[in-house]
């Protein structure tokens with residue numbers, strides 16, 4: 001059993017509308033996976049207000065309803081109490097306990113994981129990765145194509161790292177697949193969808209989704225041929241309603257494609273179920 005987990009930020013499910021860029025013309029592969037291999041799951045977690053990244057992602061990667069634990073949806077970077085929940089128990093730690101090889105495919109532009117520790121603002125995935133520092137990929141890994149950039153193509157770092165060449169999204173899929181073949185569980189986080197959702201710029205959102213779809217289309221071909229399982233979900237909605245700057249309370253897609261896809265989908269109904277479902281897939285359900 002090998003899993004590639006694609007965490008995509010800010011992509012919810014909504015009926016077709018003129019301000020919804022998640023449509024087959026813009027992102028045909030994503031829409032096909034949503035239509036035939038996904039289940040809508042709840043991201044509101046029984047808590048009032050708009051779902052937010054810190055609690056949504058912490059819930060996704062711990063199996064603890066962090067919005068309920070915090071009494072509200074928390075934005076951006078997790079504070080001390082939320083960090084404690086993530087550090088105590090998370091998907092990487094659980095997989096490591098089971099003897100699984102795990103990688104976080106997004107490169108950090110540092111020389112080693114220790115450089116991340118003193119950072120004041122750490123994302124949920126960074127807090128999680130630091131509990132199992134061997135999963136962290138660095139600037140050297142990126143330069144050697146052993147890691148991916150969070151934007152897939154590396155365009156956003158050209159001003160600072162002109163020596164790291166821009167690549168097409170299909171090439172990023174090749175890199176991710178190569179990482180995934182060496183590991184039991186590989187996570188790749190993409191948040192440009194959420195960033196463009198907040199911009200209210202429809203053309204920009206379409207461009208981001210098109211880039212992601214080219215990556216996804218290549219990746220699906222590789223994983224299908226190799227018998228890997230692709231799991232993909234989002235922390236909350238946003239980009240599917242471009243007439244509004246904020247997140248949405250729409251359900252998010254939980255996509256599973258490949259071995260044990262049906263059991264995976266059958267095990268989830270909210271973000272709280274994602275980590276237990278992935279662990280169950282490794283345990284054979």
Ligand SMILES: [Zn+2]
Pocket residue numbers: 010053194195198238247
């Ligand atoms: Zn956001």
